[in-house]
Amino acid sequence: MTKRLFLARGREKSLMRRHPWIFSGVVGRLEGKAQPGETIDIFDEKGRWLARGAWSPQSQMRARVWTFTPDEQIDVDFFVRRLQVAQRLRTFLAARDGLDGYRLIAGESDGLPDITIDRYGDFLVLQLLSAGAEYQRATLLAALKHCYPDCTLYDRSDVAVRKKEGLKETRGVISGATPPDLLPIREHDMALLVDIAQGHKTGFYLDQRDSRLSARKYAAGRRVLNCFSYTGAFSVSVMKGGGREVISVDTSQKALDVAQQNLALNQLDLARARFVRDDVFQLLRRYREEGEQFDMIILDPPKFVENKNQLASACRGYKDINLLALQLLTPEGVLLSFSCSGLMTTDLFQKILADAALDAGREIQFIVQFRQATDHPVAGAYPEGLYLKVFACRVG
Numbered sequence: 001m002t003k004r005l006f007l008a009r010g011r012e013k014s015l016m017r018r019h020p021w022i023f024s025g026v027v028g029r030l031e032g033k034a035q036p037g038e039t040i041d042i043f044d045e046k047g048r049w050l051a052r053g054a055w056s057p058q059s060q061m062r063a064r065v066w067t068f069t070p071d072e073q074i075d076v077d078f079f080v081r082r083l084q085v086a087q088r089l090r091t092f093l094a095a096r097d098g099l100d101g102y103r104l105i106a107g108e109s110d111g112l113p114d115i116t117i118d119r120y121g122d123f124l125v126l127q128l129l130s131a132g133a134e135y136q137r138a139t140l141l142a143a144l145k146h147c148y149p150d151c152t153l154y155d156r157s158d159v160a161v162r163k164k165e166g167l168k169e170t171r172g173v174i175s176g177a178t179p180p181d182l183l184p185i186r187e188h189d190m191a192l193l194v195d196i197a198q199g200h201k202t203g204f205y206l207d208q209r210d211s212r213l214s215a216r217k218y219a220a221g222r223r224v225l226n227c228f229s230y231t232g233a234f235s236v237s238v239m240k241g242g243g244r245e246v247i248s249v250d251t252s253q254k255a256l257d258v259a260q261q262n263l264a265l266n267q268l269d270l271a272r273a274r275f276v277r278d279d280v281f282q283l284l285r286r287y288r289e290e291g292e293q294f295d296m297i298i299l300d301p302p303k304f305v306e307n308k309n310q311l312a313s314a315c316r317g318y319k320d321i322n323l324l325a326l327q328l329l330t331p332e333g334v335l336l337s338f339s340c341s342g343l344m345t346t347d348l349f350q351k352i353l354a355d356a357a358l359d360a361g362r363e364i365q366f367i368v369q370f371r372q373a374t375d376h377p378v379a380g381a382y383p384e385g386l387y388l389k390v391f392a393c394r395v396g
Helices: 076-097 131-135 137-147 160-165 206-218 233-240 253-265 280-290 308-328 346-360
Strands: 003-007 021-023 027-031 039-043 049-055 061-067 101-106 115-120 123-128 152-155 172-175 183-187 190-194 223-227 245-250 273-277 294-299 329-339 364-370 389-395
Touching: 003 049, 039 061, 049 131, 061 131, 076 101, 076 137, 101 183, 101 206, 123 137, 131 137, 131 160, 137 152, 137 172, 190 233, 190 253, 206 233, 206 329, 206 364, 206 389, 223 233, 223 308, 233 245, 233 253, 233 294, 245 253, 253 273, 280 308, 294 308, 308 329, 308 346, 329 346, 346 364, 346 389
Parallel strands: 003 039, 123 152, 223 245, 223 294, 245 273, 294 329
Antiparallel strands: 003 027, 021 061, 039 049, 049 061, 101 115, 115 123, 152 172, 183 190, 329 389, 364 389
16 A cells, blocks of 8 residues: 655645655655655645655655656556657757757656656666665666667666665666767767766766857857866867867866867867866966966856855855956956856856956856756756756956
């Protein structure tokens, strides 16, 4: 018998709006002893059925909703339906944009909380981030094998957030072939190499695809500094856009080596490229002392905010690094500044950039605003799905 979770009095409002999260503070009582990740039915205080979800007793987020439809069971058919709906959108995007790498499942925004699935050609790379997702592992895998019988399934659930759910990190081939050390994928007119087994996230930053294409529109004739460059996808794009010189900066020599391979793979002029292994904060300060100048700077740092307690320090970090970049730009230079921190709102990020410009003694104009790529949709009831904020700025 399915265990039953009752919310505290008057705490059903977010579920009535179909938001998929239930925090500990709204829980009234649980009838029956549910195992971590087990499917439970969720009711309001008066006993009215609201949703069906996964129980996470070790997390502050005590349940995540699978469905708001009373007669929908959480079985193989459920996952097949979700996968098929998600695939139809990605099939359209892949044909439109010339892709063979994209996000197939974007968690809550595709109706599968804490499940990420990225597709790189015939490789499906999974991240299962919660007790509920892990509990449904076998069911999900059966659905994937039904929908994608010729694809390799690879596990990249090697993320620290699983510890909050009482889960161990896991990684490796689930079924199919071992991925190559570097797998080539297509993105628009670019060929890019992906390290599925060891790379960041599931091997690549698919969410920056639209921003990479837009970045080249500002690059013609410019000297470009690409900070936190990882494997150089932005560098490839701005060089294709006519960048006069592109300097890629990262702390990982392995990533920089792949970046160089990516430029060569796209038959770009390596004489116009430099690869610098360094800490970006320290390098920007050193460039300022040396009087270096750039016509375009790309700032795509890692996430600075993991929880609300870190927001103030993250604001200082974003302001510091953007102030340094602004001081290095030539008049009428272009700054592309990114925040992938979900807790950083767009308005707050824009204010940080404006304050950084003021302290740097520079005028700034916000030209264009971007977000994550279109294979990372945002469900209407789940605004938290919008996490990537990007501003293209013209600096006076």
